[in-house]
Amino acid sequence: MEKHDKIYIAGHRGMVGSAILRKLEKEGFSNFVMRTSSTLDLRDQNAVAAFFADEKPNYVFLAAAKVGGIVANNTYRAEFLYDNLQIQANVIHNSYLNSVKKLMFLGSSCIYPKMAPQPLREDYLLTGPLEETNEPYAIAKIAGIKMCDAYRAQYGCNYISVMPTNLYGYNDNYHPQNSHVLPALIRRFHEAKEKAIPLVTIWGTGSPRREFLFADDLAEACYYLMQNYNEPGLVNVGTGEDVTIKDLALLVKKITNFKGDINFDSSKPDGTPRKLMDVSKLHSNGWKHTIELEEGVALAYKDFLNKYVAAY
Numbered sequence: 001m002e003k004h005d006k007i008y009i010a011g012h013r014g015m016v017g018s019a020i021l022r023k024l025e026k027e028g029f030s031n032f033v034m035r036t037s038s039t040l041d042l043r044d045q046n047a048v049a050a051f052f053a054d055e056k057p058n059y060v061f062l063a064a065a066k067v068g069g070i071v072a073n074n075t076y077r078a079e080f081l082y083d084n085l086q087i088q089a090n091v092i093h094n095s096y097l098n099s100v101k102k103l104m105f106l107g108s109s110c111i112y113p114k115m116a117p118q119p120l121r122e123d124y125l126l127t128g129p130l131e132e133t134n135e136p137y138a139i140a141k142i143a144g145i146k147m148c149d150a151y152r153a154q155y156g157c158n159y160i161s162v163m164p165t166n167l168y169g170y171n172d173n174y175h176p177q178n179s180h181v182l183p184a185l186i187r188r189f190h191e192a193k194e195k196a197i198p199l200v201t202i203w204g205t206g207s208p209r210r211e212f213l214f215a216d217d218l219a220e221a222c223y224y225l226m227q228n229y230n231e232p233g234l235v236n237v238g239t240g241e242d243v244t245i246k247d248l249a250l251l252v253k254k255i256t257n258f259k260g261d262i263n264f265d266s267s268k269p270d271g272t273p274r275k276l277m278d279v280s281k282l283h284s285n286g287w288k289h290t291i292e293l294e295e296g297v298a299l300a301y302k303d304f305l306n307k308y309v310a311a312y
């Protein structure tokens with residue numbers, strides 16, 4: 001990418017899209033094209049076709065998607081499949097029709113089989129059954145990877161697929177039911193402290209393990225890969241380190257300064273027991289994360305206090 005290139009960040013108001021925008025601005029890029037979902041619904045084939053024909057971006061970061069935590073994925077199964085298939089099919093196909101030079105598709109670690117060996121290597125894709133709670137989302141994401149590869153094979157398009165681990169950071173979604181675990185716990189511990197509630201309940205058994213990457217680190221990786229990586233298939237992006245949900249809860253308890261107790265609601269789903277990324281391909285391509293979990297959770301909590309608590 002050159003500084004004058006026109007760059008379309010799909011989903012630029014989201015957690016990942018906004019981090020990519022910050023990174024590109026820091027690097028001196030300024031020729032952006034962006035639309036909110038209310039001005040351009042990426043599920044609308046005709047609207048997306050007209051947008052690409054008008055704007056003709058040179059590079060595309062596809063960070064728009066229907067996104068949510070374990071309960072949202074399990075509840076809105078049809079929407080997670082339909083919205084994500086439509087969004088990615090429209091953006092990828094119209095990128096091809098309008099000669100986009102390079103596109104980055106963002107998938108997720110949930111594309112791997114539920115019981116795959118750990119850590120998850122890129123070649124474990126499609127080697128076993130998926131986790132039930134997020135199967136529709138995972139199927140859509142797998143279709144996105146295969147679409148990038150098919151357009152590369154048939155039309156020579158330089159479309160790359162990046163699989164981030166669980167993410168958190170600035171502009172996260174703090175919805176009490178639909179969010180991912182880290183923002184959910186930040187909000188729950190904070191509210192319990194403010195309202196002097198003595199007990200915070202954590203979903204599931206606390207034993208699943210998850211790996212967390214700060215979204216600004218992901219944006220650094222996306223920029224690096226967009227400049228340096230041109231292969232078919234997929235590349236994992238993570239830290240290569242994971243924690244139990246119980247240990248995560250204890251960390252959030254410490255950072256929010258909640259003094260009460262925690263317990264576990266095992267009627268809520270645990271999901272995949274573990275999904276630790278093998279990041280050796282990423283490291284051998286020359287990129288490594290810099291923000292560790294404790295530092296990142298403190299930054300995210302500060303962002304939550306500034307943006308969300310201020311609005312209460």
Ligand SMILES: NC(=O)C1=CN([C@@H]2O[C@H](COP(=O)(O)OP(=O)(O)OC[C@H]3O[C@@H](n4cnc5c(N)ncnc54)[C@H](OP(=O)(O)O)[C@@H]3O)[C@@H](O)[C@H]2O)C=CC1
Nearest residue numbers: 011013014015016036037041042064065067106108166167
């Ligand atoms: N969060 C996580 O833990 C992980 C995320 N990912 C992937 O990273 C990418 C970004 O996720 P994240 O930033 O967390 O998600 P967010 O929910 O924060 O942002 C998603 C963005 O997608 C846009 N969007 C959603 N539906 C439509 C639509 N129909 N038309 C146009 N735009 C739409 C929204 O636009 P608007 O704001 O204008 O409504 C929003 O800005 C996704 O592909 C996700 O699968 C991968 C692994 C983990």
Ligand SMILES: C[C@H]1O[C@H](OP(=O)(O)OP(=O)(O)OC[C@H]2O[C@@H](n3cnc4c(=O)[nH]c(N)nc43)[C@H](O)[C@@H]2O)[C@@H](O)[C@@H](O)C1=O
Nearest residue numbers: 069070073108110134179180181184203204208269270271
């Ligand atoms: C990124 C990834 O995100 C989703 O998968 P997930 O990793 O299971 O995501 P999660 O963050 O929602 O949960 C992680 C763990 O944490 C536990 N947990 C405890 N307490 C809360 C809680 O309060 N909220 C949530 N959401 N989870 C909680 C929860 O029970 C689970 O064991 C995919 O659907 C898919 O979207 C995807 O790709």
